[in-house]
Amino acid sequence: MEVGGPDILSYGDMMRAYARIRGLHRLMIPVPVLTPRLSSYWVSLISPVPAGIARPLIEGLRNEVIVRDPRPAAAFGIEPLPYVEALARAVDRTDPDGVESTWFDAVAAGDRASLSSVISRDGMIVERRERVVAAPPGRIFAEVERLGGDAGWPYANVLWRIRGLLDRLVGGVGMRLGRRHPDLLRVGDALDFWRVEEIRRPTVLRLRAEMKVPGRAWLQYEVSAIDGGSRLVQSAFFEPKGLPGLAYWYMLYPVHGLIFRGTVRALAQRAVRQIVEPAPIPR
Numbered sequence: 001m002e003v004g005g006p007d008i009l010s011y012g013d014m015m016r017a018y019a020r021i022r023g024l025h026r027l028m029i030p031v032p033v034l035t036p037r038l039s040s041y042w043v044s045l046i047s048p049v050p051a052g053i054a055r056p057l058i059e060g061l062r063n064e065v066i067v068r069d070p071r072p073a074a075a076f077g078i079e080p081l082p083y084v085e086a087l088a089r090a091v092d093r094t095d096p097d098g099v100e101s102t103w104f105d106a107v108a109a110g111d112r113a114s115l116s117s118v119i120s121r122d123g124m125i126v127e128r129r130e131r132v133v134a135a136p137p138g139r140i141f142a143e144v145e146r147l148g149g150d151a152g153w154p155y156a157n158v159l160w161r162i163r164g165l166l167d168r169l170v171g172g173v174g175m176r177l178g179r180r181h182p183d184l185l186r187v188g189d190a191l192d193f194w195r196v197e198e199i200r201r202p203t204v205l206r207l208r209a210e211m212k213v214p215g216r217a218w219l220q221y222e223v224s225a226i227d228g229g230s231r232l233v234q235s236a237f238f239e240p241k242g243l244p245g246l247a248y249w250y251m252l253y254p255v256h257g258l259i260f261r262g263t264v265r266a267l268a269q270r271a272v273r274q275i276v277e278p279a280p281i282p283r
């Protein structure tokens with residue numbers, strides 16, 4: 001039974017339509033000889049799509065999928081959408097600021113006491129770091145919730161300030177937003193050049209970047225109780241927009257990696273130190 005939309009398009013037409021909807025400018029250059037395997041490696045190199053996913057997609061390009069007999073499907077009252085409309089609906093599901101939770105839950109953290117990993121999955125680059133901390137979840141989350149503002153960031157605060165200044169120079173918000181309260185956050189709060197997208201005390205804080213970047217970025221903290229303490233997981237998510245987005249991520253990753261590593265370590269140290277020198281826990 002053949003089910004298909006009313007449009008008959010080449011794969012090139014489909015990619016051009018996607019580029020138009022996303023506001024991307026793309027030039028297609030025909031290549032006379034390139035195997036699916038080599039093509040998948042090239043796609044993996046210049047995009048977040050891994051070769052294992054790219055290869056079967058590329059192999060499928062040799063097959064026509066044109067509906068020759070629409071009558072059986074019509075018996076069920078199926079009316080597929082035109083391609084552009086279906087594509088626009090699919091893009092709308094991921095373009096709003098609130099991205100579906102599957103983006104953030106797709107990568108499972110390991111069980112090691114300290115973990116650093118950078119992976120690419122479903123068009124999202126994820127840099128994840130994990131530490132086991134000898135402190136209760138509430139204490140750790142209290143330190144996470146105090147990030148930014150007048151108190152600054154727990155590690156390499158001067159680099160955060162420089163990043164904010166650079167953002168101002170290109171027309172972004174910079175660090176001028178600060179934060180509403182020194183200890184407490186709520187959904188929708190500004191936090192320097194971040195925006196609080198989700199907070200569930202004492203387990204999850206997710207921040208959405210509002211600085212100008214070629215893509216979209218989030219910073220998420222997760223705290224969970226384990227035997228002898230808690231596990232703190234810091235995840236940086238980046239959805240690059242085309243090649244400029246990939247270039248931005250990999251060019252700045254040496255600095256970003258330094259900051260991410262130091263920040264999660266500093267938060268863990270602060271939480272342990274507060275056990276000796278107690279501070280009020282926000283509620």
